[in-house]
Amino acid sequence: MTPLEFVNVHKSFGAHEVLRGVDLAVAEREVVCVLGPSGSGKSTLLNTANGLVDPDQGYVRLLGSVVGRRYARGRLHRIPPSDLARQRRDVGMVFQQFNLFPHLSVEDNLLLAPRMAKSGSATALRSRMEALLDQVGLPEKRHAMPATLSGGQQQRIAIARALMMQPKVMLFDEPTSALDPELVSEVLRVMKQLAADGMTMLVVTHELGFARDVADRVIFVDGGVVLEDAPPDRFLQAPQTERGRAFLGHTGVSASRTSP
């Protein structure tokens, strides 16, 4: 079963058509990086994968079922919000601005969602939390408040928080764009490890080095459509479209930037 599949996804905000028919399938254990200039619809595309944005046309299939919809009698019908909430537990999301809950400690940030979803006993949740804090390298920050952490640490905690629900798919929305340059690598390291462990990942990023080293495929999006879909080396070294070449030229690139 394809974990994540976008079928003919359209989305407009007012008169502005952000997505104009996107088709994309992410296979199990695959890491797909979405590249593209700002305003190209990358983030909107990612947001349709867990129903934060509703497609105007087309649909997204997550682990076999349509996100936020149910297919019956030849049409899609909205599912109740509680069912959508349940669907979302299978897909973790990491935001550009981290969005940790500032009034809760690191521990409570991690435990809030699984507690609400009653996913596992207290002891099971606690050991899951400890394992994840180790995995992101911040076991000593368990009782810290988010405001006392650096941006890189906050983002690593945000990744651990998303993993607490044991998702089958992880979405990353420019996870390093809000970080100071010296903090980028610690976050990318965690993401690389996650990819090596076999997580299915869809990553919107500007980190071409990460795309080259970690991605199985690179999707180049511009103007709300997928313009290129290729292995990273091929796209980064020989983009097939004019706009792909222009994008790589602007980014200053050649993907020379290596991530640790």
Next chain:
Amino acid sequence: MTATRTAGGTEGAEEVIPPSVQTAEKVRWGRWIAAAVVLVVLVQVVLAAAVNENIEWSVVGDYLFDPQVLHGLQTTLLLAVSAEVITIVLGLLLVYARLSSNPLLRGFAGAYVWFFRSVPLIVQILLLGNLALFAPDVSVSIPFTSVVLFSQDTNDLIPAATAAVLALALHDAAYNAEIFRSGIGSVPEGQRRAASALGLTWWQTQRKVVLPQAFPVIIPPAASQFITLLKSTALVSVIAVPDLLTEAQTISNRNARVMELLFVATAWFMVMVAVASLAVRWLERRSATRNRRLATKPVEVVVQP
């Protein structure tokens, strides 16, 4: 630097200033004058009250703990607290109606806030207290039929005290709705998105993410609104609810000690507001230190069934 006289220098002579020199305190005449004026006025006022032969201070003392006054005090507190409870619930309902995507609910909440903020509270109290003049009895019937399920005399159903609580609560809810709205609006959209993405339902998101963050923003204005409500209870004397002021006036109607009993009521209002202010300060400090406490709180995993 040593002081040297430079003959013919345009700057003139440089004085000898010891290194240990200090700046002299300036005499602030303005302060002393202002303080003196205030002091004189205060002494005048206190003297005028204390030695005024039209006021007998012992009477104030006599009635301060009079059973009737204490009963009025109890009524006032009961009015304020029950009105506050209703107003919090109503205010929350209104703010969520106002933020909803349903245009009818939004419109209703907007109209509610507009109406109850534009009509003076005393008018609202009089309107509700005299509801029987407008609708002699209240009945519940099935719409568009003549089947009456329930019917009762308005004055029996809504006694003056209930009308007073309702008037205070309905009026205050309009203000509280606006206070809650600004509090809830102060929580960034990213918080809601993160909660949704984690699979929290709308209600869980409000309870665990939005409201706890809105709370510290809401407390100071909501508290000062409560203090206003506390003082506004005195207005219910116009529909003969036996509150503190009404009881004080009932006594003064008997013994003609008008000023003395007004002083009694004043003293109790000052005590109530002082206590309420202290409680507010405590709440504010508590929510300010909450983050620090949470940071050091021992692990406490809630056992889920």
